[in-house]
Amino acid sequence: MPIGTQGTVKGLTPEEISNVGVRMILGNTYHLYLRPGLEILKQAGGLHKFANWPFAMLTDSGGYQVFSLAALRKIHAEGVRFQSHIDGSYHEFTPENVIEKQRAIGADVMMVLDECPPYPSSETYCAESNQLTAAWAKRCKNAWTSQPPLYGYDQALFAIVQGGVYPHLRQLSARQLIELDFPGYAIGGLAVGEPADLLYEMTGVTTELLPVEKPRYLMGVGKPENLVEAVRLGVDMFDCVIPTRNGRKGQAFTRTGTLNLRNAKFKELFEPIEQDCQCYTCQNYSCAYIRHLFQAGELLGMRLVSLHNIYFFHTFMADMRKAILSDNFEGWRKVFYADYNTAQ
């Protein structure tokens, strides 16, 4: 899922994203709640209508942003109190009111309020935090079943497994949440600074327990190699800002690695970012032109590379899916590693 934090995938139109084949994007409850605010979104008939996005949308619960962006956050059993990073105003997120907020946004998939322990955190801290996350998940589920959707379509609710980098806490968290029977499960609290081997170990420990018939979503991941390894471990869904954030800085993803298009070596390269790429950018523009746009500070450069990257990640995931369906994932994975990072 490309990220549409504030109700827009940065720099791109809904059509540009859906033309790539993308059918689900992510919105951030924390940002949308603060701006434009839920009253506006309700009046608009939900974020789909407001932002002209006709396909699926998932919203995080806002918990992660409260912990990473907001000032003076204070966690208590009831919820979390914080100050807006925009104007310093005070707000409170509770399990019940984040469901209400996500109902108002109109997300097709809502997420429970969780506490995401920073890395590193002690085992004791993570164990206690797990209890809070489990209790909040239960309250979110109750709120979800008692608060009807506002716009005439169903909204699913996913739980979030936590537990830091402690296998038995990950397992405990997964079991507690599976017990509550959610439509889907996310793996949270990873890709927050821990080494890749811990990311994979914790992912594997969790996916071993999660029901195979329900979506498994690894939050905030990641780079192509992270996606390959996590898919191998049984993950189905991902979200990450990399395609657009790095694209706005001129970093393009290809099957042979990443390119920094601001680099002088692209000055006279009258070829697309990736020779056989079917994206709008590669079909119409050279690296030399895109480099010129970045050199000249032109917005179109950010658009073109963001779009290429979204296309890259989308087709990359689609290819993995095809390889799985044709029972050739391991072969596909070998080819990926043989090609990746061979770009000059």
Add this chain to the structure above:
Amino acid sequence: MPIGTQGTVKGLTPEEISNVGVRMILGNTYHLYLRPGLEILKQAGGLHKFANWPFAMLTDSGGYQVFSLAALRKIHAEGVRFQSHIDGSYHEFTPENVIEKQRAIGADVMMVLDECPPYPSSETYCAESNQLTAAWAKRCKNAWTSQPPLYGYDQALFAIVQGGVYPHLRQLSARQLIELDFPGYAIGGLAVGEPADLLYEMTGVTTELLPVEKPRYLMGVGKPENLVEAVRLGVDMFDCVIPTRNGRKGQAFTRTGTLNLRNAKFKELFEPIEQDCQCYTCQNYSCAYIRHLFQAGELLGMRLVSLHNIYFFHTFMADMRKAILSDNFEGWRKVFYADYNTAQ
């Protein structure tokens, strides 16, 4: 003509612009010569290919930018010496080499090197400047006929009438240039700070003399009311940054006046910028959403308003053309003034 100073109409793709109906854009020789540089453009096969723009393109000669942007400019009979605003490097534009530069860019319409006196300038200064502009025009024409095009298609050359705000100097400049027999004529040195009545007086004094069968181009103009009055005085072509520059700041043009979409009054207005507008922006987004994008600092807001404005100016000009062809320009003009600036 929308402005594509650095080889891109800011924030928009060629398709977005051509889908509106635009068939000619402007590029700036001064900027393109400094960055990406003419060697790059030659290797690319010209700016059309480099920037993926298949329709017509006009380039100014760079003279105006030398006078408005460059440091330490020094005019002499041969040409003008200046320092780049990017890196302080020294350069010289001459009548001959600006033709060479525009050949390399591949513009369908090239402009002569002229001196554009600032407003206000004395009559003596403007009279002397006129002589330089006339001499440079003659040298440009000679260069144009002696230097063949590089990419297999013809490139026209337009002269630029100067003369400050002195009617007899405008007439003298026009006569000198008409004598040289160019494919088209521009009116330069206006919209540089003089009052509107002087803009119109100088335009009228000039168009009275310019041949009716050749294009007349008023450079750097302008607001809707300026366009109406200049068309009435016989002008055919315009360029201006207003649609895109103002669009990036959230100012939208409509038949009833301009709107500042960052204004709080649009916060809950779930209607398009202009009710009956057929542009992509108005067909898909509300003022409330666009205001949110500007409040949140999102690039899409700049895109959406720029695109609406380009659509507005294009259809505005097309409507004037239709009114002229159906012999109803005066009636159309009355309706324009009755509606314009009635927006709240």
